Amino acid sequence: MLRDITIGQHFPGNSLVHRFDPRLKLVLTIVYIVLLFAASNPLGLTLSILFLAAMYTVAKIPLKMIGKSLKPILPIVIFTAVLNLFFVSGEGEPLVHIWFLTIYAEGVRYAVLMAVRVMALIAGTSLLTYTTSPIVLTDAIEQLLKPLGKLHFPVHELAMMMSIALRFIPTLIEETDKIMNAQKARGAQLDTGKMTERVKALVPVLIPLFISAFRRADELAMAMECRCYRGGDGRTRLKVLRCTKRDYIDLAVCIACFAVILSSRLVFPNF
Amino acid sequence: MGYSPFRRGAPPERETKMNETILTAENLKFRYDVSDQPVYALDGVSTQVKRGEFVAVLGANGCGKSTLAKHFNAILLPESGKVYVEGMDTADDDKIYDIRQTVGMVFQNPDNQIVATVVEEDVAFALENLGVPPEEMRRRVDDSMKMAGIYEYRERAPHNLSGGQKQRVAIAGVVAMRPDCLILDEATAMLDPRGREQVMQTIHHLNKNMGITVVSITHYMEEAAQADRVLVMSKGHIVMEGTPKEVFSQTEKVRSLHLDVPQAAELRDELVKAGIPMPEGIIDTGECAQALYELLQ
Amino acid sequence: MADIIKVEHLSYVYNPGLPTAVTALDDVSFTVEEGDFVGIIGATGSGKSTLITHMNGLNKPTSGKIFIDGRDLWADPEKIRDFRFLTGLVFQYPEYQLFEETCYKDIAFGPKNMGLDDAEIDRRVHEAADFVGLDPALLERSPFELSGGQKRRVAVAGVMAMKPRILVLDEPAAGLDPEGRDDILSEVKEYHKKTGTTVLLVSHSMEDIAKYANRVLVMSNKKIAMYDTVEKVFARAPELLELGLSVPQVTKIFLKLREMGVDVPADVYTIPYAVKMIVEAKRRRDAGESLVLPREAKQEGGAATC
Numbered sequence: 030m031l032r033d034i035t036i037g038q039h040f041p042g043n044s045l046v047h048r049f050d051p052r053l054k055l056v057l058t059i060v061y062i063v064l065l066f067a068a069s070n071p072l073g074l075t076l077s078i079l080f081l082a083a084m085y086t087v088a089k090i091p092l093k094m095i096g097k098s099l100k101p102i103l104p105i106v107i108f109t110a111v112l113n114l115f116f117v118s119g120e121g122e123p124l125v126h127i128w129f130l131t132i133y134a135e136g137v138r139y140a141v142l143m144a145v146r147v148m149a150l151i152a153g154t155s156l157l158t159y160t161t162s163p164i165v166l167t168d169a170i171e172q173l174l175k176p177l178g179k180l181h182f183p184v185h186e187l188a189m190m191m192s193i194a195l196r197f198i199p200t201l202i203e204e205t206d207k208i209m210n211a212q213k214a215r216g217a218q219l220d221t222g223k224m225t226e227r228v229k230a231l232v233p234v235l236i237p238l239f240i241s242a243f244r245r246a247d248e249l250a251m252a253m254e255c256r257c258y259r260g261g262d263g264r265t266r267l268k269v270l271r272c273t274k275r276d277y278i279d280l281a282v283c284i285a286c287f288a289v290i291l292s293s294r295l296v297f298p299n300f
Numbered sequence: 301m302g303y304s305p306f307r308r309g310a311p312p313e314r315e316t317k318m319n320e321t322i323l324t325a326e327n328l329k330f331r332y333d334v335s336d337q338p339v340y341a342l343d344g345v346s347t348q349v350k351r352g353e354f355v356a357v358l359g360a361n362g363c364g365k366s367t368l369a370k371h372f373n374a375i376l377l378p379e380s381g382k383v384y385v386e387g388m389d390t391a392d393d394d395k396i397y398d399i400r401q402t403v404g405m406v407f408q409n410p411d412n413q414i415v416a417t418v419v420e421e422d423v424a425f426a427l428e429n430l431g432v433p434p435e436e437m438r439r440r441v442d443d444s445m446k447m448a449g450i451y452e453y454r455e456r457a458p459h460n461l462s463g464g465q466k467q468r469v470a471i472a473g474v475v476a477m478r479p480d481c482l483i484l485d486e487a488t489a490m491l492d493p494r495g496r497e498q499v500m501q502t503i504h505h506l507n508k509n510m511g512i513t514v515v516s517i518t519h520y521m522e523e524a525a526q527a528d529r530v531l532v533m534s535k536g537h538i539v540m541e542g543t544p545k546e547v548f549s550q551t552e553k554v555r556s557l558h559l560d561v562p563q564a565a566e567l568r569d570e571l572v573k574a575g576i577p578m579p580e581g582i583i584d585t586g587e588c589a590q591a592l593y594e595l596l597q
Numbered sequence: 598m599a600d601i602i603k604v605e606h607l608s609y610v611y612n613p614g615l616p617t618a619v620t621a622l623d624d625v626s627f628t629v630e631e632g633d634f635v636g637i638i639g640a641t642g643s644g645k646s647t648l649i650t651h652m653n654g655l656n657k658p659t660s661g662k663i664f665i666d667g668r669d670l671w672a673d674p675e676k677i678r679d680f681r682f683l684t685g686l687v688f689q690y691p692e693y694q695l696f697e698e699t700c701y702k703d704i705a706f707g708p709k710n711m712g713l714d715d716a717e718i719d720r721r722v723h724e725a726a727d728f729v730g731l732d733p734a735l736l737e738r739s740p741f742e743l744s745g746g747q748k749r750r751v752a753v754a755g756v757m758a759m760k761p762r763i764l765v766l767d768e769p770a771a772g773l774d775p776e777g778r779d780d781i782l783s784e785v786k787e788y789h790k791k792t793g794t795t796v797l798l799v800s801h802s803m804e805d806i807a808k809y810a811n812r813v814l815v816m817s818n819k820k821i822a823m824y825d826t827v828e829k830v831f832a833r834a835p836e837l838l839e840l841g842l843s844v845p846q847v848t849k850i851f852l853k854l855r856e857m858g859v860d861v862p863a864d865v866y867t868i869p870y871a872v873k874m875i876v877e878a879k880r881r882r883d884a885g886e887s888l889v890l891p892r893e894a895k896q897e898g899g900a901a902t903c
Contacts, residue, residue, distance in 0.1 A: 164417045196417045199459040204693075210655050211694040214686040215755060216678060216710030233706065236696035240741070245412045252413035255373060255405040256426035256473060257397050263431045267424035267441060361745065361774045408772075462641065489772050492641045493801050493843060519774050558776035563804065563846035563868065570872045576879060585846050589853035592875065596859050596882050 039162045046088035046160045050276040051169035057283050058157045064287055065146050065153075068294040074142065076290045078149055081156065088160050098155035099148055106144050113140040163195045165268075172270060178261075185261025193249070201242060208237050322481055322513050323349040323372055323403070328381035330367060341367045343536035344381070349515060351480070354507050356524035356544075357517045359533035360558040365517045368533070369485045372515070373403040386480065401430070404474030408486040410466035411459075414473075419461075420445065420454040423472045430477070440476050447510070448472035448502050464495025468502055475506065481513040482506065489519060496520070521548070521560045525583050532557060548583040564588035599667070601763060601795050602629040602652065607661035609647055621647040623819040624661070629797070629812075631762070634789055636806035636827070637799045639816030640841045645799055648816065649765050652797070653684035666762060682711050685761030689768050691752035692745065700726075700743070700751045701736040707759040718758075725758035728788045730780065746777040753781065757788060764788070765797040770805065778802075782809055803845045807831065807866040815840065832864030847871045860890045 041047075046054075065077055085092065099106075119135030126132075158166070171188035178184045209219055212233045219230050330342040342364045349355050359365045370376040371383045374390040385402055388395040407413050416422035423445055427437045445451040448468040458466055467487055474482060484503065488496040500523060506512045516523065524530050530547045532540035534557050540547050548554060551561045551569045561569075561583075568582040568591070576595065582588050609622040622644045629635055639645040650656045651663060654670055654677040663670040665683055685707075688694070697703035704725055708718045726736060729750040735743065740751050753769060766785065770778035782798075786809050789796045800806050806813060806827070813830040815823040817840045823830050830837070834844040834852055844852075844866075851865045851874070861878055865871045882888050 162418070164421060192417065193415060196415065196458070199457070200411050203459075207688065208694055210650065211686075211688045211691065212706075213655060214653055214681055214688070215707040215759065216681050217706075218678070218710075233694075233696045237694050241693055245409075248407060248409060248412035249415070251375060252405070252407055252470075253415060253425075255375065255400055256415075256477070257400050257429040258425075259397075259429065264428050265431050265434060265437065266428055267421060267434060267437050269434050360776055494640060494841065521775075558774070560775040564850060567847055567850065567868055567871055570868055571875055574872050574876055576875060585849045585853060588850045589857065592850070592854055593857050593859060595875075596854075596861075596878055596888050 040088075040090055040094075040159045041162070042089060042160065044088045044160070045279065046084055046156070048275075049160075049279050050270060050272050051161050051165045052173055052270060053272065053276060053280050054157060054161060055166070055169050055173065057280070058154060060287060061153050062150055064290060065149055068290050069142060069146065070294050070298060071142065072297055073290055073294045074145055074149065076293055078145070080286050080290065081149060081153055084156055085152075088156065090156065090159050094159065095152045095155065099151055102147070102151055106147050109147060110140040110144040113143050164192055167192045167195070168266070168268070168270060185264070189261075197242075197245065200245075201238070204241060205234065205238055208234050320351045321348045322351045322386055323347075323515070324382075324384040325368070325371065326382040326384075328368070328371060328378050328383060330371070330376060330379050332367075334379065340536050342371075342378075345533075345536070345538055346381075347531065347538055347541075349481070349513060351513055352507075352511050354504075354514045354526075354528045355516070355531060356527035356529070357515065357531045357533060358519075358521075358524055358559055363533040364536040365533045366485050369405070369483050369515065369517055372481075372483055373405055374399050375405070397430075401477050402479055403481045403483060404477055404479035406467070406470050406474055406482065406484045406487045408489050410463055410470055410490065413470045414458045414466060417457055418454075419450060419456050419458055419469050422458060422469055423454075423476055425473055426477045440478070444472040444476040447475060447506065449498070462495060463491045464498040467491060467495065467499050471499070471502055471506075475510075475512075479512065481515065484514070484516040484518070486517055486519065488523065496523075500526070521562050524548075525562055532559070545581040545583055549581045599631055600628040600664075601631040601666055602627075603664040603667075604628070604651075605662045605664075607648075607651065607658050607663060609651065609656060610659045613659060620819055622651075622658075625819075625821055626661075627814065627821055627824050629763075629795060631795055632793050633812055634786070634796045634798070634810050636810030636813045637797055637816065638801070638803070638806060638813060638842055639822075643816040644819040645816045646767060649686065649767060649797065649799060652763065652765055653686050654680045655686070682707070682759050683761055684763045684765060685756040685759050687753055687756045687764070687766040687769055689771055691756075691769075692740075692748035695740040695748060695752060695755075698739060699737050700731070700740050703740055703751060704736075704755045704758050707755055711759060721758040721760065722754075725754035728757055728791075729754045729784050746773055746780070749773065749777075749781060750784075753785075760792075761794065763795045763797065765799075767799045768801065769798070770800070770802070778805070785809070803831075803843055803848075803866075807845045807848075815842070817842075827866060828864045831866040832862075834863065855890060858890050860888045 061077070065074070068074065068077060085095065114132055114136045115130050117133065117136040117139045118131070119133035121134070123131040123133050124137070167188050170191070171184055174182070174184045213219060217230055217233055219227065219234070222230070325345050325347050328342050328345040329340055331340050345364070345368060357365045357368065367376065371378060371390065372385065374396050377391055383390040385399045388399055390399055414422050415425050420441055424437055424441045427440060432440065442451065445454055448471050450465060450468050450472055453461060453465060458469055461469065482503070488499050491499065503514055503516065504526070507514045516527065518524055525544045525548065527544060530540070530542060530544050531538050532547060532554070539557065540550070540553065548561050548565050551565050554561050564585050564587065565583050567588060568578045571578050578595070579591055582591055605626050607622055607625040608620070611619045611621055625648065637645050637649070647656060651658060652665070657671060665680055670677070670680055695703050697706065701722055704722045705718050708721050713721070722736070723733065726733060731747065731750050731754060735747065740748055743751065749769070756764065769781055769785065773781065782805055785796060785798070788794065798806070798810060810827055813823070813825065813827050814821060815830060815837065822840055823833065823836070831844055831848050834848050837844055847868060848866050851861050851863060851871065854861050855863060862874055865874055878888060
């Protein structure tokens, strides 16, 4: 049921990857995504995937978790692969030619590379959420975006909204479950019937859910005021993010790996 | 900003001067909707709470007891009349954060007052807002978690805790501000008996051992029976006031206000009606058993 | 009378087969006679909430069988919805499920799902509103304008309007003030008396169970710990206390008296009965009879340190 849904699932642990400074981890994840597109030859991709596999091993995240994170985006992967397959035209003879569809060798190559790249991208970002608790990640985002605050960008407010959302997701999921049960007990048909009927049947679930969410927001705002909340100015944090020597060493190792992957593309462009 | 730098971070000097008044309401009147509502939620309430006291406020739904509580830390401001917290006028904008630090509030629904996704982060929330330095914050957070008996859950996610545990997280988050007074707005209403007991134990511990003044708004007569003083409200007025004994022994009057009396007091009354002599002022089971023992000996 | 509920070796496991599997019910068997008013008590996590959601098929047993009115609940999973109308379930804080524009429409939601005609729905809505003491003038108002206690009544009426043979209520009085609590429970009792509907009432308040139920089912650690008439269950107060449950305050007073060595019954759970027993004890004392409890009996009661 709804309770099984996992959003931003986190696997607590104490590995090197877990302890790595979240800000650096976030930046490196972004760099890794760029790298996936920059080093787009088969050799570069293979090395990128090897690097990721090594990270997963270090973090002791079971490999089947990669499968779990890939499952929901599988349709997108297949869709992009199919698009590439049919619409990339290459030189030489097409491999297959049916009616208006033609498949070239390049098309196959691009389709496979694209599919692998998208999957590596998802697996890479999943590693970030698997090894970093949402609240720490929010902190990292807040700190990384801090310079934007000078431009009157509401950095603190955004971070606060994110962390409150994270806090209330499980509560609201539980509540949805309860409301669904209560309406089913009055004979509502939520999991049977035609699509249009099902959408209509959601009204008795969504209305109480929204009302309750607003009530919660109201009460939470009051509770926050009672605890002297007044925005981000002058706030301190219980846990201060600090980069240690080890973080810098880890960073250096990662950058070195990335450099090797990138240079592989330049040195062996044909592989 | 309206808080004194002295107060920020530094533990407030707590003098254990008994008989010193900490909360005062003077002829307090309040309506939620001034234009549409002719009825006052609070209609001329005057009362005082002394430092170190444990006061229970009783009353049927809509009697104004929650409204009164929200006046004591400037969540609501009086339409007329005055509210003072340690001599500070709650209508004084500059004092608002001092007042909220002095009077901590715990609400009914434990889910709707926890902000963070980790217990200790939530306990630290108020201190983060007050700008307490991290080292001092760590100490105060640990202290208040231990006081509320939730230290072992410090790294858990609040939504995985029981109601009683969540409510103690909320209490720890308020106690971390080192308030002089704690107001519980039906803080046990949504808990099971076990959770209620845990929360009440924590509150009594804070009251007895830390000298924190407690104002507890409740529907549970057993909880009120353990207070130093009971206020009963009805239709925006305080209609009864006294020790639990003085209040609950007036069973007829308490019932006419749509409230319960402890079963011990009820039994005593029924026995008297049945012609059996029983002493006055019986409100708990021990006293009642003792009186019956003496009767039947 | 016939058994309206028959539960045989019911077990339920959350997330079976996963590492997070948790047993919530472990080999539970019991029957309820039609027309009974059963109080269900048990600490949080004892399995009582899981048990009641089995009564209308919201949860499917991992093993075991449930018969409602002699019919196997899961004989044909396609027909499970029929049982939702046979067993009306009122959840905790049911006012949070209200969603319609008017109270009338909300109460009519269940009957409408049953496919009844408008005249019958209208009749049932008014009847249910009457049972919960809801002013007919409020029926055309939005449920969200009402007070907490009134909202709760609308929600309970919404289930009563389905005219279930069994009405299950999970702490219908939670969070209400003493008057609201007494009102709603006596309305349920009145409904029970007038319609003969079987009622299962989950409550943490032993005083309420003592006042309204005629049988008590005690859940502990995923199993049924006791299932008997009210007087027989509360007479086993020391065991209840051991299970982490409480007993009504009057029962505590009588247990204390027994501990002090006074010969009074242990199965006292309501005020009128308590008064009768004290008057009786006083009469015996005045007549010169000994009220000293025999030794063994005293030991037995002595376990009850309240």
